Amino acid sequence: MNASGVALIADDDEFFRIALGFILKSKLRFTEIIETGSLDEAIERLSEREDVSLALFDLAMPGMQSVASLAAVRDVHPDLKVAVVSASSRRSDILSALTAGINGYVPKGLGATDLAEAVRAILNGSLSMSRPPSQAAPPLPRQRRPRLAGASRTNATVRSNSSRRGSAKSCSSLYRASRTRKSHAS
Numbered sequence: 439m440n441a442s443g444v445a446l447i448a449d450d451d452e453f454f455r456i457a458l459g460f461i462l463k464s465k466l467r468f469t470e471i472i473e474t475g476s477l478d479e480a481i482e483r484l485s486e487r488e489d490v491s492l493a494l495f496d497l498a499m500p501g502m503q504s505v506a507s508l509a510a511v512r513d514v515h516p517d518l519k520v521a522v523v524s525a526s527s528r529r530s531d532i533l534s535a536l537t538a539g540i541n542g543y544v545p546k547g548l549g550a551t552d553l554a555e556a557v558r559a560i561l562n563g564s565l566s567m568s569r570p571p572s573q574a575a576p577p578l579p580r581q582r583r584p585r586l587a588g589a590s591r592t593n594a595t596v597r598s599n600s601s602r603r604g605s606a607k608s609c610s611s612l613y614r615a616s617r618t619r620k621s622h623a624s
Contacts, residue, residue, distance in 0.1 A: 443469035445492040448480035449523070450499040454546065458494065458523065458553075465554035466561070468492075477501030484515060492561060494544075497524040497531060505531070509538040521560050523553075541565065 445468045447455045452475070459471035472490065474480040478501045484490060493515075495508060505522075512520055521542040522535045532543050542560035544553060 443467070444472065444487065444490045445470075445494065446472040446474065446480060446483060446490050447494050447523075448474045448477060448499065449494075449496040450475045451496070454496075457550075461550050461554050462492075462557070465550070466557060475499065477507055481511065481514075484511070484518070490515075490518060492519045492521070492557070494521050494523045494557075497522055497526055497535070505534040505538040505540075508535065508540055512539045519560055521557070536565070 445459075445462050447458050447462075449455050449458070452473075455473045455475075459473060462468040462471055472483050472487070474483055476499055477495070480493065480495065484493065493511065495502070495511075497505065501507070508520060508522070511518070520540045521544060522531075522540055523544045523546060524531065525546045527545050527547075535543050542556065542565060544556045544560075548556065
């Protein structure tokens with residue numbers, strides 16, 4: 439799973455780096471974690487070491503101009519598994535990162551077990567785009583039927599007629615109203 443046992447975490451949040459490093463060591467058996475707080479420092483460490491098998495980057499840290507920065511890392515280190523671990527769950531960030539050629543996108547909101555599983559999938563060659571349970575896919579927008587000209591007036595007429603007449607006459611008014619709308623729509 440992790441041939442060399444060395445991972446690099448590039449994130450400006452020291453506490454997150456410590457927590458993620460602990461997860462990588464305890465759940466994925468990495469033997470060494472290199473921590474950096476900026477993109478420049480991460481690139482420097484990667485140039486010094488050839489035994490790094492996984493690099494995890496935050497999108498919002500010093501030196502990270504855009505995901506194009508990650509594409510440059512991929513160009514220089516083609517065998518390195520590169521993933522984003524970010525608080526951003528914006529679709530544009532995810533798509534940009536995948537277009538840059540990264541191996542996965544993992545939200546910071548995942549618990550330790552889910553985060554470890556997402557990273558394991560990346561190490562095994564699967565493209566991982568995990569989503570925290572609290573951010574389930576948004577529901578699709580309701581499909582609204584197109585409003586026809588005069589539909590609200592016709593509906594109001596049917597409602598007012600139905601309150602004055604019996605149900606049989608209301609049904610006949612409803613039928614006439616629907617036919618009237620259809621003829622106006624044609």
